[in-house]
Amino acid sequence: MDTALSRIVVGYDGSPDADLALQWGAQTARRRDLALETVIVVNDLDPVLGHHHEHAEQAAAEWRELAVTVLSSSDLDDSGIAVRHGPTVPTLLAASHGAEMLVVGSRGHGLMTGSLTGSVSQHLARHATCPVVVVRRPHRPDSRHIVVGVDGSPESDRALRFACGLARAQQQTVFAVHGFHAVTPAKGTTDDIFSSEVAIRIEHAERLLRDWVAAAARENPDVEILTESIAVSPVRALVDSSAVASMVVVGSRGRDAFAELLLGSVSQRVLHDAHCSVAVVR
Template identity: 55%
Template sequence: MSENPSCIVVGYDGSASADAALAWAASDSATDLRVVLVGTAMDPVLGGYRHVMDRAVEEWRTAATERVAALGRPDATIDVRHGPVVPELLQAAEKASMLVVGSTGHGLAAGTLTGSVSQHVARHAPCPVVVVRPRHSTVVDRIVVGVDDSPESAQALRFACERARRTGEGVTAIHGYFSVLAHVLTFDGAESDVADRQLAAAEKLVRELCRDCAAEFPDVEIEPEAIPVRAGQVLVDASRAASLLVVGSRGRDAFAEMLLGSVSQHVLAHAQCPVAIVR
């Protein structure tokens, strides 16, 4: 991942979820803010021009202008586009440091697509995507990042540390893994020894990842954790006490271009704080 510091792009459609996404993005005052509104010009069924979208987009523009002023970001750029929502957002994010969207969207915008806008952009965006979900706790000051031995994991950890350096938060790097042996009751202790070795290997992996990142971010507190629980579940549990959950997207094969990894999909659906998908 090579982060372009040019701007944060926020998809905005006037919904409460979009307001939350805009507030999250606006809190990063070190980066330029670009608010993108997309009106779908053609009815996907009838093929006619949707004049109702003109009125809706003007309402969204007014709401976005008022919102950025209230958030102390009157310098934000508001960009109105017409076309399919996801392609327009992806094009707007081509030179962005990240794309931020709400977890749900306005009916007019979301209704132009099969599935949610957030899921689609998380799969295809050329930059990290933050999907702003409601936070379980608003008093915590730590970023949780899921790590394993993949290149995407190292990118996710670096992204978490870059944000933590700007926000002053700590980072908890969690390696969740499932071990059948860790859940088996034995009488001779043999399986238990294997489970202990698995835990030791997992702890070594996450410590080495954190050590490498700590050298680049000496001012960020990074805490390593290895937990013998499936990664998706342990990260969702950890998100209850996090300001942001960061995970990597998966590989670059033919299917990866269309689908997120199972862990990414799970946390997008169930996390209890904003989620960043990093590629």
């Protein structure tokens, strides 16, 4: 296929979650008029034993046939399947260079070296140069809204615009969520939740959130954007919201990037705990 075209890259290993990822990638490519490239990665050497995987090529051939079956009903004008050799993460990162997004399943064949496992999706989300979508079956399959974390940072602004693009293609609503700590640990008590000071902070957070989404709303008049500020941690706000969402979209780093490096980033924790698919945007 012509890799100069705008395209979606899907990492595929024949697992049930990889099937979900390929189905999602194919549907999104068709709705957004993008090319689709399916990449099967074969790890030639066992990193523990140091010898060639005897069944690696056979597995790759089987996965390719499975991918063909999944794609047979996608009605895509431009799709291709490539088998590449090398370590999984660097190979997928190289394949996704310049792509609109990289799509993988949440879990893969954990017993086979080089397959897509949870740790692989975490590494891809950290290091890819394009948005990474990690697909899992949603808790509410009938959900028609996309949750996006917004905190005023450049990354969350890009996440909001990415969510709007998906929502337009999929005819969904965007739900912009801002989680924040209303009470500082040093002086907060249960009674503080009802204090006028906390009420003022909540009102201020809601006003900030409306300001942060205003530009995206003007640019996407055909997308309904709802907002909610929640006086809990950003992780809890997004994970709780994910229970009734089709997808959660987060920026790779938020406003408190240094603190998140020490504690584990919001994006990585949401990626691990969400009840639906997660897109990490940078």
